[in-house]
Amino acid sequence: MSDLAGKIQSDLVAAMKNKDELKLSVLRMLKAAMQLSQVEKGRQKQLTDDDILTLVKRLIKQRSEAAEVYRKGGAEERAQRELEEAKVLEAYQPTQLSDEEIMKAVERAAAEVHAAGMKDMGKMMGRTMAAVKGLADGNRVKAAVQKYLEQSAH
The missing domain is CATH 1.10.10.410 (Arc Repressor Mutant, subunit A)
Structure with a gap:
């Protein structure tokens, strides 16, 4: 298991213990996406940290785009939820350059x-x-x- 996959797993367990519904939901979704990616890649090859970072980046982009669509449709609460989910995922991205x-x-x-x-x-x-x-x-x-x-x- 890669370092990042281990961190995600331990954060998932912590979110369960802390009853942090938002983080728990997002991390479960991330784990499911990782498992799907693993199946697509093949059982023998483990996901690398780079694979996971690429996956996280894609999920963040999806959340941002969905928030934009919700906002245009007048569903501000849904848009806010998508942005909160993206924020949870951003914790697994490297620090962005200035x-x-x-x-x-x-x-x-x-x-x-x-x-x-x-x-x-x-x-x-x-x-x-x-x-x-x-x-x-x-x-x-x-x-x-x-x-x-x-x-x-x-």
Whole structure:
């Protein structure tokens, strides 16, 4: 069992003992998703921490998107519940990079690909996303790359 899987299991037990309904519900859902992923991967191969982090990120994105849909539909309570669930899941994500750290990664990528303008957006995104893998949301990286390219064009 990976370190992250062990932490999730122990947090699940703690949530049961503490009768923390929200956390218990979210962790049970996460465990079910992990088991499904394990079945898809094959019984012989254990899920790695990276596999679990990818799964958690996908679940957080699903919760955020669902909250947006609920909000547009006028179901504010449901939207709030989805966001609370996402917050529980975020505890299992690595600490996100600051805007300054993302910009440094963007600057390194620009130097590596010799960025000359907006036409290099794709190359820069690829390099930057590889450099910040799992530590920054793609939308934040995209905004930083656009800002850098716009500033360098002037």
